Amino acid sequence: MKELHTTTLADQAEEKIIGYIKENHLVPGDALPNEMQFSEMMGISRNVVREAMSRLRMLGLIESRTKRGIIVTEPPLLNGFKKVLDPQLLSIETIKDMMGMRIALEVGITDFIFTNITDNDIKELYEIVARQKALGINSLSAEDEIKFHLKIYQIAGNQFILKFQELMHPIFSFSEQNHENYFKPISQRLKKENKIVTHADILEFIKKGDREGYRKAISMHLQPYLEFLYNYQHK
C-alpha cells in the first residue's frame, strides 16, 4: 500500500481533520475548529486547510457557513461514488465487476421483495408489464424496462441498494449500446432457444409467491449481462 506520489500537505490535512473528528468522537451537528485554528494546529497555510475542507465538504462530511464555522454532518454514502461513475473512464474489467454486482444484488434482494411486497405493488407491476405488451414485443422500450426493475428495487425497501442501483444503471445502458454487436447475438440466441424470460414471466412467480422460481427467473432475465461478464474479451 505504498504511495506512488508523495503525499501533499492537503492529503495530510485531510487525514488529520478526519482523525480529529474520530478522536474527539464528534457526531453530526458538532462544530469543528475553524480554518485558522487548523492552520495553526498543523503549521500549514490556510489555503491547504481549505483544500482539505473542500474535499470533505464535497463528500458531505462537513458543512460550513460564514461566521458559524464548520459543522460535522451525516454524509450521504454515495456522493463520491456518483462522481467517478463515468463509463468513459472505467475499464472493461471494472464494468464487468459492476455487472456482477448488479446481478448479485437483484438476485439477493429476492427475500426482501417477498417479505415486503403488497397487493398494490403487484398491481403496479402488472400495469408496467401491460403497457409493455401493448407496445408490442419488439418495441420493448428502454423506459419500461427500467421502470420494472426500479419498481422491484423500491419494493425491496432498501434505500441504499436503490440509490446504488440507480447510480450504476447508466453504466449498463452505456455498455449495452457500446457493445451492441455483442449483446444482440446473445439475445437472439436466447430467443431461438426459447430461453427469454420476460417481465411478465417474472411477475407470475411473484404472484404465485414462488421465491425459488423468481430467483431463477430474474437470474435468467439477466443472463445477457452474465454472459458478457464471463465471456467478453476486450479487443
Place this chain on the structure above:
Amino acid sequence: MKELHTTTLADQAEEKIIGYIKENHLVPGDALPNEMQFSEMMGISRNVVREAMSRLRMLGLIESRTKRGIIVTEPPLLNGFKKVLDPQLLSIETIKDMMGMRIALEVGITDFIFTNITDNDIKELYEIVARQKALGINSLSAEDEIKFHLKIYQIAGNQFILKFQELMHPIFSFSEQNHENYFKPISQRLKKENKIVTHADILEFIKKGDREGYRKAISMHLQPYLEFLYNYQHK
C-alpha cells in the same frame, strides 16, 4: 433537488472540470488544461480551481505532477465511499440499509461461488472451519469468522464486491459491539431453537454442490443481522 446552501465557485469549478472531461471524451492518460488555463477559462482565481482539482485528485479522477500538468486517470470506484464510512457518523437507518446490502450480496453471489469454486478453495475453507472447531464452539474468534466470509467473497471472484464488503465490514462489527445487548439475545434464542447455522454447515452444502441449500444456510447464518434491520428500534 434544490440546493440548501448556495453553490460555491469551487462546486461550479468541479462540475465544469468534470464536464470538460466528458465533453472532450478524455480517457485515462489524457492531459487536462493546467490550473491557470482553467482559471482563465472560468474567470475565477487559481485557488478555487485548485480546490476543485484537489477534490478530483482525492477521488482518483486525476493525477498531477509538476511541469507535466494534470492527467485523467481511471478512478478507483470506492475512494470516496471509504472516507465516509465512519460508524460514528452514520444513522441507524443507514447502517440497517448497509446490513441489508450485505445480506443481499452474500446471498446473491451464490451462483458465482458455485461457478468458480475449486477443490483447493474447498480445502482452504475446511482448514478455516477446522481451526475454529479446534478452538471450541464458544470461542468462535472474530478473526476466523471474518476469514471464512472473506474467503467466500474471494471465491466469488468479483473485485468490486470484495472491496465493497471489506469496506463495510467495520461498520458491522462496530454495530454488533455497540448493540451487543440486542444481538446477544438473538443468538441465544436461535441457539435454543437449534437454528444456529455454523460455517461447517454452510461448507457441507458447498461440498455437496447444493446451491439452494447453501442459499438458505447462508441466509440463516445472517439471520441476526436480518432481525436487527427489521426489528431494532432506535431509542
Place this chain on the structure above:
DNA sequence: TCACTACATTTGTCCTACAAATAGGTATTA
C-alpha cells in the same frame, strides 16, 4: 550521437487582502 547543463513551465505552498454573511452583543424604543 550522446551526455550534460541551463532554462522554462507547472504544481505545491504561503501570504495578504477584502467582500459577504451572520452570531452575538448593544443601544434604542415602546
Place this chain on the structure above:
DNA sequence: TAATACCTATTTGTAGGACAAATGTAGTGA
C-alpha cells in the same frame, strides 16, 4: 422591562501575488 433595530467582530469565500521544487525541453559541448 421587553422587544426591536442596529453594530461589530468573526469566519468563510474569493482574489491575486510570490516563490520553491520538480521536471520536460532545448541548447551546448565533447
